[in-house]
Amino acid sequence: LTIIVPVKAAVPNITAVRLDPVTHNLVREGVPLMLNPYDRNALEFALRLKDKYGGRVVTLSMAPPSGKDFLESTIGMGADEAYLITDRVFAGADTLATSYTVAMTVKKFFPSFNLIVMGEETTDSTTAHMPAQVASWLNLPYLYYVVDGEVNLEKGTIRLTRYLEDEGVYEEYEYNMPVIISVYKDSNPPRDISLSRKIQAKLSNLVKSVTNNELKLDPFCVGLRGSPTIVAKIEDAKPIPRKKQIFKGDPREAAKWLIENLTKEGVIRL
């Protein structure tokens, strides 16, 4: 099995984010990056399949050069190889351009992959677009919110169980591989990162860098120019004004006070 796990360098602290005043894009330079938490669940899913059926797991990320460190973490967790896709021409990409770059990298380096496994969404931009878009570029079937998978190597198929939270159901599908999936964020709790493996990855320079010299993508298909959407304006979200009435004192009095207020508001019934 060849399993590709695209991962994102997410901004860890969403409250300390800076946006470029002109493009309104996230300023990634100088911001410490971390592996998008849900991508660890995706990597865990891939590693479990590898443990069971054999093969190799490759992580790749379109990220600034500082993304090398978290890619080493993915090797620390058990990935066999990692690719850092980095080039100034890729900057400012929306999800269409990002998914194009990721899909074309997979096509070039791993044309006979069996499975692409991605996170449900990222914690910083949370679009959940990428898995479907990668599938669209590669013209392949896909499925979101997967919690479990069982491969039939002979038939070249995979049985996927997925969880639809808002409908409260599990669905079971069978797909021919190759297929692209995203992993439900509350499934497949990730294993620990082995520090020694991570250090080994750093020392042996296991993360390969890929630039557009190798990919040769048309500059009009990537980065800002390859992005149909633009962030036209950003504004601070206005917080909902709150009453901020605080009661200090006897718990019985407090309880009465609260129940009376909630009853007056018409939101609880006695």
Next chain:
Amino acid sequence: MSSARICPEWPQVNKSEYKGIWVYIEHQNGVIKDGSLQLIGKARELAAKINVDVSAVMIGHNLGDLVKEPIYYGADRVIYIDDEALSVYIPHLYASVIVNLVNKYKPEVVLFAATKRGRELAPYVANTLRAGITADCTDLDIDVKTRDLDQVRPTYGGNILAHIRTPNRRPQLASVRPNVFPTPPRDTNRKGEVIRESLDKLPKPNGSLLGVKPVIKGDSDLPPVEKADLVVVAGRGVAGPEGVKLLIELAKALGGTIGGSKKVTDAGWLPADRQIGQTGKTIRPTVYIGVGVSGAIQHIFGMKESKIIVAINSDPNAPIFEYADYGIVGDYRQVVQALLETLSSMRKTN
């Protein structure tokens, strides 16, 4: 038209050929999802501004009279495909069918409810058209001059609202969070056009649905956090499973359900699907009651749109009081006990 160079992987589009607003109608077991109906209402508003029609698009098998419903909720037209090949939902198959319809009719805007299935379907449709898409919008407007859709979405933990536009491509696609717009009234006297389309080329399914099973809720008989009007939320301050039990009692007494902070679900005192916050569920109940919750920003993200926020905390300086309508400073055991007793005695006298 503009001769600006574009990616050769993209088709040229002539913007002026694209007209009208589409709502993709998601349905399951013969019922249309609320999120789709709500979008018909919003689409009407947008359409009025630029003087175009609202079309509802529906695909599936054995649709029957369901195809008339979008008209009753305000659509001018329903375009549907009813075909056995669509009896099972397979994402890339459904998406390809919608792409074909878009290419035939050329609407300028296509809206999807951001349900789990909607979020799965919409980006494939957009990408195959090489068009832009904005995720999980909480508001939409349209620029009368440029006919650009102003797509508003909260980002970075909801602290920032981004306005996203797609000035050079058509159609403009967006998924919209359910329950941000009201459901329009159903009026069975409304008339509209119903067009049946047939399936043309369809990609190979390459997969099949083997079965569906409902989730068995082992943890409690209380409703999920995203479905309740009142949610009592346990924080680390309740100190253990016993404290959580007491809060479940309170939730039951108030006709609500129970949720937890990340510290509580991480500790296993409640299942992970009851976690409120940035990496858990976002809820907008009528009443949120946080007990022993400090009010970390990642938690606030998941509950700050609640109608009324109540906080019970022993620390008068806990950040959650900044977000509260009603706050009680005190030990949760005493306050919750008092609440339970007061409720039952007030109920007896009523």
